Amino acid sequence: MTTGFFRLVLVALVALFAAYVAEPYLLRLFFSEAEPRAVSVRGDLGGLEINAVEVFAQASPSVVHVFGRAPGAGMLDPRGGGLQSGSGFVWDRAGHVVTNNHVIAGAQEVSVRLADGEIVEAAVVGRAPNVDIAVLRLSRPTRIPPPLPIGASDELVVGQWTYAIGNPFGLDQTLTTGVISALQRTLPTGRGREIADVIQTDAAINPGNSGGPLLDSAARVIGVNTAIFSPSGASAGIGFAVPIDVVNDVVPELIRDGTVPTPGIGVVVGEDAISRRLGIEGVVVLRVVRGSPAEEAGLRGVDMRTGAIGDIILAVDGERVETFADLTRTLGDVEVGESVRLLVLRDGEPREVVVETQDVSARL
Structure with missing residues (x-):
């Protein structure tokens, strides 16, 4: 009885081994698709x-x-x-x-x-x-494509869907999707200036997307893709767009006049990092532009012979300023030609100086 049992086990093992060896041949023989496969039916696309x-x-x-x-x-x-x-x-x-x-x-x-x-x-x-x-x-296109509809960035909420269309890395007509990740960000531009109320999105934005539209689910432009935050230079899921409310104010002026008046007072200021290292809480006036409202108001820059600091701007119209971005933001809230009250620190003493703003856009 023991001998018969072992024979059965041996036969079973041989059969299993034969099946293992023959499996790929049997699969190819009975299950190979030598003709085009039938297309599977799918339901409707999702919403x-x-x-x-x-x-x-x-x-x-x-x-x-x-x-x-x-x-x-x-x-x-x-x-x-x-x-x-x-x-x-x-x-x-x-x-x-x-x-x-x-x-x-x-x-x-x-x-x-x-x-x-x-x-x-x-x-x-x-x-x-x-x-x-x-x-x-x-210049004389065969056909002008239809203008895109414009939305309103003050209606946006975090979490709503966004769509970016552009040419990342030169790849034409690329669509990426995401959501609004945050609102009211600030984005530095040149010379310490900042764009306020910038839209943050995780829709992939890469080099080449700059200038393209950020759209909402109604295909309305809600922003202009302008920058990314990425250590590698490629999309890291943190992109920024200039809000359409800002664009809708600026573009008509550019079409009409070619420029947008930017209020300023005619000063060149020191770098924020240097002020912080010196323990200065304010904006240091390095130089006063000749013939500017700042010169007429008597503002003083750094003495180039001795290096002595002249005026440090502490506030504009009662609003505290600690950086150049603070200064440009507060000046941007007034119209060109209006006067502002500057609180400056001179020779260790605070004093108030009234300065009329002028258009400094040509120097940006």
């Missing part, structure tokens, strides 16, 4: 998918690729290399295009590739470096 498809279909024809050539570079041909590039979108039926100022900064010539592939020259109509916005005008 979020449908919305993303609709937003892209509505908005993408009006999103453009912007190229600039710096002086000394080769021929301006978007198909070539060595060009600075970004995104933009059609603003009106006259062929104006909105983009970031940094996309075309320093460019001698600008061209735009439309969504249908047509390449047209573009003229720079105006720039607002303090909010990183520029306006171009298309």
Whole structure:
């Protein structure tokens, strides 16, 4: 009986081994698909998918690729290399295009590739470096794409869906999605200035997306993608867009006048980091511009012979200022030509100085 049992076990093992060896051959023999497979039927797209498809279909024809050539570079041909590039979108039926100022900064010539592939020259109509916005005008395109509808950034809430369309790394007509991650951020621009109420989104924004639209679920522009926070230089899920309320104020002025008046008083101030190292709580006036309202009001800069500090601005119209960004923000709240009351520290003593603001946009 024991011998019979072992024979059964041996037979079973041999059978299992034979099945193991034969398995791949049997699978190929009976289950290989030598003909095209039947397409599986799926249900309708989900609601979020449908919305993303609709937003892209509505908005993408009006999103453009912007190229600039710096002086000394080769021929301006978007198909070539060595060009600075970004995104933009059609603003009106006259062929104006909105983009970031940094996309075309320093460019001698600008061209735009439309969504249908047509390449047209573009003229720079105006720039607002303090909010990183520029306006171009298309030169005789075959057809002007429809302008994108405009939303309102003061209606936005954290968590609502966002859609970014642009040309990251030169890849035309790219859609990324996300949500509004935060509102009322501040974004530094050049020379210590800041853009207020900036939108933060986790929709992927990469180099080349700059100047493109940030859209809501109704395909309305709610912001202009302008910057990312990323140690690597690629998207890390923290992107920023200039709010459309700011853009909607600035763009008409740029179209009409080519510039946006920026209130200032005519001073060159010290770097915030140096002031902090010196323990100074305020904005140090380095130099007063000749013929400026600051000179007329008697403001003093640093004595270049002795290095003695002149005036330190502590407040504007009663509002405390500790950085250059604070100063530009408070001055930005008044109209050009209006007077402001500065509280300055001079020779260790606080004093009030009244200064009239002037337009300093030409020097930005």
